[in-house]
Amino acid sequence: MTKLQPIRVEGLSRRFGDQTVLDDLDLTIHQGEFVALLGRSGSGKTTLLRTLAGLDAVEEGSVAVPRNVAVVFQESRLLPWRRVWQNVALGLPGHDARDRAVAALEEVGLSHRLDAWPLTLSGGEAQRVGIARAMVREPDFLMLDEPFASLDALTRLRMQAMVSELWQKHRCAVLLVTHDVDEALLLGDRAVVLDRGRISRSFSINMSRPRHHDDPAFAPARKDLLASLDVFETSRNAA
Incomplete structure (x- = not known):
């Protein structure tokens, strides 16, 4: 590397x-x-x-x-007149652009939606396409x-x-x-x-991966981070 x-x-x-x-x-x-x-x-x-x-x-x-660099926005910003794989391959150089787009879509679990139109995707699927479009550029x-x-x-x-x-x-x-x-x-x-x-x-x-909410370090870290944002949780056991 x-x-x-x-x-x-x-x-x-x-x-x-x-x-x-x-x-x-x-x-x-x-x-x-x-x-x-x-x-x-x-x-x-x-x-x-x-x-x-x-x-x-x-x-x-x-x-x-x-x-x-690559950016993924809150809205997927897909072109509705291009199929899913074409949105991912948009702007990629070389004759292998489709193959690279297919590989990126496989990484995000959308190999079955290659030829779908963006308007047929769920919100989560559309964001997966947006992430694939970013990651295909490595x-x-x-x-x-x-x-x-x-x-x-x-x-x-x-x-x-x-x-x-x-x-x-x-x-x-x-x-x-x-x-x-x-x-x-x-x-x-x-x-x-x-x-x-x-x-x-x-x-x-400082928590090992993969991370879970039940990690003993999670609750203290969450409390600390919330306090940094001036958010203080009230204990449910408080009188």
Whole structure:
């Protein structure tokens, strides 16, 4: 495996009018690291992701990312006039584009839906196609912008397990933007909390994989992460 430089964000600031969304932000993500980014709505999470993806300009500070990056958004953004495999193969060079798309769809459990039209897919299937479209490019850096937010609870758990398996197989660097504390703990090597455009907390998640809610370390880690977001659970046994 080629040694890649870490993803580095240094002194990044982003303003919209008189509103500061990112404020002199520093962040490093190492090769193969899975980072979960949390924060309240409006804390700057999506703005940071869009900047890393090259969708927003860097006006103050510096950003260094690999050339080979991929993004999965909350909406699958599939082209309805192209079949599933064609959506995955879109933009791929070479005569083996279809074969590569088929292999990526097999990885996400959709080999039986190759020729389906996007409008016939369930929400979970559509997101699997979106993930296959990202992974077929073998990215060095994968960004996920709340990709499971619109899915039902059971589908979300299945998708989380699938993403974990894909990451362990491919070992690209990952940045997952999420509002879900449990999701961050189930997937991330590290949780980073963004508050008012700055990193207010960053800590390692030291649990063995595959992870489960009944891991003895899960509840304390969840309590700690919620507290970092100023959320405090009241004990059910409290008077």
